[in-house]
Amino acid sequence: MIDPTCIHTWTPDADAYACSSCDATSAACVAHDGPTGSSLLICEGCIARERTVLDVIDLHLDQWDERDRNRGRSPAAFTLVPMAQAREDGEGGPEDIHAALLGWVARWTEHTGASGQGASDYLRGHIMWAAHNREASSWEEYRRSVRSIRAAARSLVGLAPERLADRCPHCRALVVRDRCDAEGRPHPDGLQDEPRCVGCGTVWPNVERFTLAVHERIETLPEDMPDTWVTLAEAKRFFPDVPAVSWRVWRFRGRLRAQDGYYRLGDVVALVNTRTTVSVSRPMSATV
Numbered sequence: 001m002i003d004p005t006c007i008h009t010w011t012p013d014a015d016a017y018a019c020s021s022c023d024a025t026s027a028a029c030v031a032h033d034g035p036t037g038s039s040l041l042i043c044e045g046c047i048a049r050e051r052t053v054l055d056v057i058d059l060h061l062d063q064w065d066e067r068d069r070n071r072g073r074s075p076a077a078f079t080l081v082p083m084a085q086a087r088e089d090g091e092g093g094p095e096d097i098h099a100a101l102l103g104w105v106a107r108w109t110e111h112t113g114a115s116g117q118g119a120s121d122y123l124r125g126h127i128m129w130a131a132h133n134r135e136a137s138s139w140e141e142y143r144r145s146v147r148s149i150r151a152a153a154r155s156l157v158g159l160a161p162e163r164l165a166d167r168c169p170h171c172r173a174l175v176v177r178d179r180c181d182a183e184g185r186p187h188p189d190g191l192q193d194e195p196r197c198v199g200c201g202t203v204w205p206n207v208e209r210f211t212l213a214v215h216e217r218i219e220t221l222p223e224d225m226p227d228t229w230v231t232l233a234e235a236k237r238f239f240p241d242v243p244a245v246s247w248r249v250w251r252f253r254g255r256l257r258a259q260d261g262y263y264r265l266g267d268v269v270a271l272v273n274t275r276t277t278v279s280v281s282r283p284m285s286a287t288v
């Protein structure tokens, strides 16, 4: 029996989620890994988040000023973020942001019928429809696309975050320092000190602490996680005693092969182990 007074405790079952105290069931949300709490396919929080992405794009377009067009080329504007790559050849202005949003309106109105609304108002009003008609709406593609439109709008107004060279030690996602908050409002004191992982959301108090966390992870990562993929620069930092010539020779002879620019850490460790007779600084177990 469904108990209307029950504060449901959702546990995953075959289809979606079931309450462990009563007979209530819930659909799985199409935008986050969890229950919606109802038969709807998207939860309140995720609808709000999707609408916020569009709000932020609108806000950045409002913040944009015709004078911004030349910001990337102005030597006096060195403290501002250069225009996005696409703007180098004069593309990627606010017109392109509008066009990208209109592209989605055109795709969705094929199914929902014409609309007299502005692009972002229309999209905001059709998130619920899109989540329940994922094939027609190209839901996953839409969500990726609208986020890159937001990123383009952000760099249009000089609010693109600064990317740090190292990735998150927990989830390997990009780590950035923000220039605006999640609602698109510029931080009054500009670039923030606290690095933030865009994947797991970890925030470090400053760049030094983040770097420390990366280095602490580097000490244990090779043994703990052989299936982690690392860049060559990261591999070199894991094994500072391996001379540059060894890396070159391994790659030249095909003993170390990259996939999309990344190397499997376990393979790197195995290779480094082959030279344990000359390198004694790290306690390596097996010799291959």
Ligand SMILES: [Zn+2]
Pocket (backbone or CB within 6 Å): 003, 006, 007, 008, 009, 019, 020, 021, 022, 023, 024
């Ligand atoms: Zn219940």
Ligand SMILES: [Zn+2]
Pocket (backbone or CB within 6 Å): 029, 030, 031, 032, 033, 042, 043, 044, 045, 046, 047
């Ligand atoms: Zn959700």
Ligand SMILES: [Zn+2]
Pocket (backbone or CB within 6 Å): 168, 169, 170, 171, 172, 173, 197, 198, 199, 200, 201, 202
């Ligand atoms: Zn992370």
